[in-house]
Amino acid sequence: MRGAPSLAFYCDFDGTIAQQDMIGAIVRHFLPETGQAIVDKVTAGEWSVRQGVEAMFAEIPSHLLPQIQAFARQETRVRPGFAEFVATCRQRGWRLTVVSGGFDFFVHPALKPYQDVVSVYCNRLDDAGPYLRVVWSVPCDEACDGGCGLCKPTVIRRTRRPGERVVVIGDGVTDLKQAQLADFVFARDKLLQACRSLGLRHAAFETFYDIIGHLTTDLVWKE
Numbered sequence: 001m002r003g004a005p006s007l008a009f010y011c012d013f014d015g016t017i018a019q020q021d022m023i024g025a026i027v028r029h030f031l032p033e034t035g036q037a038i039v040d041k042v043t044a045g046e047w048s049v050r051q052g053v054e055a056m057f058a059e060i061p062s063h064l065l066p067q068i069q070a071f072a073r074q075e076t077r078v079r080p081g082f083a084e085f086v087a088t089c090r091q092r093g094w095r096l097t098v099v100s101g102g103f104d105f106f107v108h109p110a111l112k113p114y115q116d117v118v119s120v121y122c123n124r125l126d127d128a129g130p131y132l133r134v135v136w137s138v139p140c141d142e143a144c145d146g147g148c149g150l151c152k153p154t155v156i157r158r159t160r161r162p163g164e165r166v167v168v169i170g171d172g173v174t175d176l177k178q179a180q181l182a183d184f185v186f187a188r189d190k191l192l193q194a195c196r197s198l199g200l201r202h203a204a205f206e207t208f209y210d211i212i213g214h215l216t217t218d219l220v221w222k223e
């Protein structure tokens with residue numbers, strides 16, 4: 001890896017660093033009646049991710065927020081190898097940015113041990129009104145076609161530095177727009193299928209040990 005360019009990782013949280021999709025788990029637990037219908041509309045492409053997530057939380061009364069926070073913290077499990085992956089980034093001087101469509105109350109506690117090296121973008125829930133309201137930290141910029149909620153490609157465009165190779169790590173369709181801006185993608189689940197069908201440069205992963213393994217080969221570095 002001598003003389004190789006520096007890497008900048010942009011990593012998803014739900015289903016990537018966290019084993020499961022926390023927003024999905026929250027909705028199944030707190031909105032079992034109507035949540036699935038909204039998920040189906042988003043999956044079918046009738047609604048954007050932004051519309052769907054906003055609609056789901058707009059049905060949850062604000063007084064439930066402390067219960068949601070406790071539930072999410074208790075359910076968050078970090079994927080094996082993440083601590084070692086962060087250590088590798090720290091040793092090599094690679095930048096690691098976590099870009100999450102999820103919320104501060106489960107993303108920040110999980111990443112607290114790494115806050116000295118990891119930049120974090122995520123969202124919050126406003127409980128000032130009778131029902132919860134999603135506050136997106138980074139809305140879509142003019143270069144995006146919109147509807148993201150937290151816009152992952154906007155984060156990349158704002159923060160990437162000249163000469164860096166951008167590596168995206170993710171699992172879902174919400175990672176696809178940022179994957180299309182990347183020099184290389186580590187993918188699982190639906191993002192993996194999308195990378196295959198679109199011919200994006202990628203490798204499959206299940207744990208962060210898989211990613212560390214790939215980084216010691218030249219796969220990621222080839223022009």
Ligand SMILES: [Zn+2]
Pocket residue numbers: 139140141144145146147148149150151152153154
């Ligand atoms: Zn966007």
